[in-house]
Amino acid sequence: MSERSQSFNGSEKHVQVIARPRPLSDNEKSQNLTSCLNVNETRREIIVNCKTSTTRFFNYDHVFGFQTRQQDVYKVVVAPIVDEVLKGYSSTIFAYGQTGSGKTHTMLGIFPIDKVSKDTVGAYMSMLESDAGIMPRAIHHIFQGLQRQYIDYTVKITFLELYNEELTDLLADPTNEQPEKIKIYEDKDKTNTIIGAIEAPCETPFDAFKILIKGAQRRQTAETLMNASSSRSHSIFTMTVTMKDAQGDVRLGKLHLVDLAGSENISRSGATDKRAREAGTINQSLLTLGRVITALISNEKHICYRDSKLTRILQDSLCGKTITSIIITLSPANEAETLSTLEYGHRARSLKIRPEINQLSSKDVAREYLDEIRRLRQELDAKREVDGIPYSQYITLKNQMTLVQTLSDNNQAKLNNNEQQIDQYRTEVDSLRQQLTTQQQDFRSEMNERKEMLALNRYRYDELVQITNKALTFREQVANTMQQLSSTHSTSSTLIEHYIKDCQSIGDSLQINVQRMTEDIRTMFSTCNRSVGQALVISTNIGQQIHMLNENVRAVLSLAFQNFHTIFEELNNVLNHFQTELERELRTLIETLVVDIKNDADNKKQAKLIHIQEETLIKMKTCFQELLASFGPSSQSLWVDLHTFLTQRFNQMSLIQISEKSTNSDYELLDLNIVRTKCLNEHEKQVFTTQNKLEELIIHLIDSVTNIHKTSDHKNTKLKNANLIQHIHNICTQHGHEIRQLLEIKLQSIFNQVRDEYEQQCGHILTNIERDTNQLNLILQDIGNKFDSSPLITNDSMTNLIKQSQRIDVMTQNLEYDWKKIKQSVDKFECETILPLAPVPMPKPDAVLKLELAIKDQQQTRLIAIENKENINDGTLLPTPIPISTRPATINVIPCRPKNDTPFF
Numbered sequence: 001m002s003e004r005s006q007s008f009n010g011s012e013k014h015v016q017v018i019a020r021p022r023p024l025s026d027n028e029k030s031q032n033l034t035s036c037l038n039v040n041e042t043r044r045e046i047i048v049n050c051k052t053s054t055t056r057f058f059n060y061d062h063v064f065g066f067q068t069r070q071q072d073v074y075k076v077v078v079a080p081i082v083d084e085v086l087k088g089y090s091s092t093i094f095a096y097g098q099t100g101s102g103k104t105h106t107m108l109g110i111f112p113i114d115k116v117s118k119d120t121v122g123a124y125m126s127m128l129e130s131d132a133g134i135m136p137r138a139i140h141h142i143f144q145g146l147q148r149q150y151i152d153y154t155v156k157i158t159f160l161e162l163y164n165e166e167l168t169d170l171l172a173d174p175t176n177e178q179p180e181k182i183k184i185y186e187d188k189d190k191t192n193t194i195i196g197a198i199e200a201p202c203e204t205p206f207d208a209f210k211i212l213i214k215g216a217q218r219r220q221t222a223e224t225l226m227n228a229s230s231s232r233s234h235s236i237f238t239m240t241v242t243m244k245d246a247q248g249d250v251r252l253g254k255l256h257l258v259d260l261a262g263s264e265n266i267s268r269s270g271a272t273d274k275r276a277r278e279a280g281t282i283n284q285s286l287l288t289l290g291r292v293i294t295a296l297i298s299n300e301k302h303i304c305y306r307d308s309k310l311t312r313i314l315q316d317s318l319c320g321k322t323i324t325s326i327i328i329t330l331s332p333a334n335e336a337e338t339l340s341t342l343e344y345g346h347r348a349r350s351l352k353i354r355p356e357i358n359q360l361s362s363k364d365v366a367r368e369y370l371d372e373i374r375r376l377r378q379e380l381d382a383k384r385e386v387d388g389i390p391y392s393q394y395i396t397l398k399n400q401m402t403l404v405q406t407l408s409d410n411n412q413a414k415l416n417n418n419e420q421q422i423d424q425y426r427t428e429v430d431s432l433r434q435q436l437t438t439q440q441q442d443f444r445s446e447m448n449e450r451k452e453m454l455a456l457n458r459y460r461y462d463e464l465v466q467i468t469n470k471a472l473t474f475r476e477q478v479a480n481t482m483q484q485l486s487s488t489h490s491t492s493s494t495l496i497e498h499y500i501k502d503c504q505s506i507g508d509s510l511q512i513n514v515q516r517m518t519e520d521i522r523t524m525f526s527t528c529n530r531s532v533g534q535a536l537v538i539s540t541n542i543g544q545q546i547h548m549l550n551e552n553v554r555a556v557l558s559l560a561f562q563n564f565h566t567i568f569e570e571l572n573n574v575l576n577h578f579q580t581e582l583e584r585e586l587r588t589l590i591e592t593l594v595v596d597i598k599n600d601a602d603n604k605k606q607a608k609l610i611h612i613q614e615e616t617l618i619k620m621k622t623c624f625q626e627l628l629a630s631f632g633p634s635s636q637s638l639w640v641d642l643h644t645f646l647t648q649r650f651n652q653m654s655l656i657q658i659s660e661k662s663t664n665s666d667y668e669l670l671d672l673n674i675v676r677t678k679c680l681n682e683h684e685k686q687v688f689t690t691q692n693k694l695e696e697l698i699i700h701l702i703d704s705v706t707n708i709h710k711t712s713d714h715k716n717t718k719l720k721n722a723n724l725i726q727h728i729h730n731i732c733t734q735h736g737h738e739i740r741q742l743l744e745i746k747l748q749s750i751f752n753q754v755r756d757e758y759e760q761q762c763g764h765i766l767t768n769i770e771r772d773t774n775q776l777n778l779i780l781q782d783i784g785n786k787f788d789s790s791p792l793i794t795n796d797s798m799t800n801l802i803k804q805s806q807r808i809d810v811m812t813q814n815l816e817y818d819w820k821k822i823k824q825s826v827d828k829f830e831c832e833t834i835l836p837l838a839p840v841p842m843p844k845p846d847a848v849l850k851l852e853l854a855i856k857d858q859q860q861t862r863l864i865a866i867e868n869k870e871n872i873n874d875g876t877l878l879p880t881p882i883p884i885s886t887r888p889a890t891i892n893v894i895p896c897r898p899k900n901d902t903p904f905f
């Protein structure tokens with residue numbers, strides 16, 4: 001026994017299901033029918049493109065293409081099964097499908113049947129090259145295998161037909177009017193045996209081939225609308241092979257090839273009357289077959305094999321030890337029937353089988369041979385009675401009987417041996433039983449573990465169901481949200497369209513206004529340019545005149561200072577003269593005093609008096625030199641007048657500040673003022689010091705004279721001292737008065753000279769400057785009036801412009817807000833949704849793209865407008881644009897999103 005056979009033996013398999021669609025027939029093509037099927041041989045998949053529902057997919061153990069050849073079907077599906085039959089297995093191959101789908105084509109095929117009776121060998125040989133189906137090819141395969149592998153074998157064929165629940169032996173003589181009734185007999189062990197059917201022995205493949213053709217020709221056919229040569233019966237072709245190998249092992253192989261009747265629905269088949277009944281009965285068998293299959297799959301206790309003869313005959317093949325395969329044949333143009341067949345096949349795939357080798361015991365073999373002898377004897381008797389026995393046949397029979405006898409003897413000896421072996425086996429069985437008990441215990445504990453696992457899994461399963469339910473609810477919510485989102489989207493799109501239209505119309509009018517205004521401003525600007533040109537010329541003139549004025553003032557002032565210098569020189573001369581005279585007077589006075597003192601008798605007193613007189617003289621000299629400065633107050637008042645006059649003139653000039661030259665003049669004026677202030681300060685200081693010193697001198701002189709007066713007792717001295725004081729006072733008063741008068745006259749003349757000089761040098765320049773300034777002011781005022789009176793640059797038109805711009809801003813902001821909201825909602829939605837695919841970025845609707853373009857346009861236009869405004873604005877004439885951040889957000893010129901608007905989601 002091969003390795004594969006051993007592994008096959010007793011192990012559980014499922015029924016193999018193979019799908020074979022046929023190509024569209026010429027008839028179908030002429031009716032323009034199309035195929036509803038696609039085949040994927042690699043994935044073993046049949047795809048049904050349903051007209052009414054979604055595409056369906058069916059997988060099988062093997063799937064053939066539309067053009068698969070007969071020999072390939074045989075090679076792939078049947079050859080391995082026949083190999084198993086040759087090892088001693090029973091095997092059944094069904095062909096299931098609607099009428100005309102290719103069951104008979106697959107099972108029997110096409111070959112020159114007519115030739116068989118004339119030249120069986122020739123027909124047989126050419127059959128292998130033709131479109132022959134499974135049956136003839138299996139005959140060839142089996143005989144080849146037997147001859148190669150076994151030393152002895154027998155082959156028997158039965159060929160039955162089941163029609164209207166009636167069994168017919170296709171091998172019986174059709175002319176026999178009372179054919180033997182075929183019955184199905186159930187053994188004690190519930191095995192069904194067919195009684196009354198001819199088991200045709202075949203020594204050669206040609207014999208078997210002849211028998212097949214004979215049976216096939218007898219198959220009853222009836223016409224239906226669907227297929228001109230439709231087979232309306234089930235046919236069961238069985239080959240039973242008994243094989244004996246070199247070791248004397250005998251096996252029994254069985255091959256059932258079942259060509260079932262059409263599986264179609266009666267109403268759809270169009271059958272009527274008798275044919276409808278036929279179809280009903282045929283389908284009764286098929287329905288029972290379906291029910292049996294369903295019951296077997298769902299492990300039902302009662303399986304209704306007995307409900308039809310078909311299921312009774314095939315009982316072994318469906319649940320027993322038989323290798324079972326079903327070939328489902330498919331008509332590509334008929335969607336409904338094809339789907340029904342595919343589903344039938346799919347269900348059948350779940351059927352479990354446990355194939356076992358049919359190893360025959362010696363008793364079985366002996367019984368087989370005895371049956372054979374009995375059969376041969378009957379045949380012999382029959383021949384004798386009718387024709388007498390031909391010698392050749394008699395010899396063959398005798399030889400066969402001798403062979404059978406020898407086999408029987410051998411088997412008896414083997415039987416004895418086997419009984420001894422049985423005892424040994426019994427002992428082995430006992431030890432095996434013990435092993436089994438141990439294994440059962442292990443198995444039970446494992447079972448318990450698995451039960452626990454099962455409970456855990458069930459708990460997890462429940463959890464999973466809950467999660468799934470939640471997920472489903474969530475998916476529904478997601479779907480609803482999606483719907484809302486799409487409706488909001490479309491509403492927003494419409495709104496955005498409106499916004500864009502409004503924006504565009506406002507933008508257009510804004511652009512027109514800005515253009516008109518730009519034009520007007522340009523015209524006005526050129527007019528102003530001319531006026532400003534004139535103003536500039538005048539301003540340059542004024543600058544030049546101021547410069548001249550400054551130069552002249554400087555000249556006048558320097559002249560004045562020179563004159564002052566001369567006056568002071570003259571004044572000094574006068575003072576020197578006065579000083580010399582005073583000194584002379586004093587000397588004379590002192591000499592008079594000294595003469596008086598010399599006359600005094602007291603020498604000590606004389607010396608003291610002389611010292612006091614000398615000291616007094618020196619001090620008086622010094623003091624008189626500085627006394628002249630006491631005339632300061634009158635010169636100071638002149639200085640103040642001059643200062644006031646010049647300051648007023650400078651102030652007049654400093655009112656005119658037009659060009660940068662005026663700035664230079666400021667610096668120059670500053671210089672003059674510094675010089676003047678310096679000069680004045682110096683003079684004041686001098687006068688102040690002299691005054692102090694003179695006061696000091698007079699006090700000292702008075703003190704000295706008083707002292708002398710006290711010290712001397714001389715009457716003359718006392719008298720002379722009083723005269724002296726009076727004399728000094730007189731001199732001082734007289735000369736001081738003279739000097740003051742002189743100074744006042746000199747200064748007044750200088751002052752007059754400076755004023756005249758100033759009037760002459762600067763008066764006309766100042767008049768020119770004043771005139772030019774007035775003209776300039778007139779030009780500037782004119783420009784201002786022009787701007788103020790312009791109808792376009794009125795406050796109203798500017799406010800209008802700004803309003804339009806604001807409207808566009810508000811609309812843009814609203815749109816951006818809407819779009820941002822939609823985006824946020826979509827993002828949020830995508831985040832919250834567990835999608836299997838990466839989130840697809842939401843395509844911007846056309847309206848939004850338009851909007852973005854429009855916003856860009858508007859911004860561009862506004863930029864240009866603002867640039868233009870800035871060009872002409874110059875900070876005074878046009879109102880400055882209001883920045884977006886400070887604009888009021890509630891300009892409801894067009895409908896915009898209200899503030900309390902609820903979010904979309």
Ligand SMILES: Nc1ncnc2c1ncn2[C@@H]1O[C@H](COP(=O)(O)OP(=O)(O)OP(=O)(O)O)[C@@H](O)[C@H]1O
Pocket residue numbers: 021022023025066097098099100101102103104105106227229230231232260261262329
């Ligand atoms: N695979 C195929 N390739 C080419 N032709 C096919 C094929 N299968 C079937 N046919 C053709 O289709 C026609 C009907 O086939 P067939 O008689 O085998 O159908 P059926 O299922 O046996 O019908 P019924 O149930 O009536 O017996 C025949 O002419 C046959 O030659």
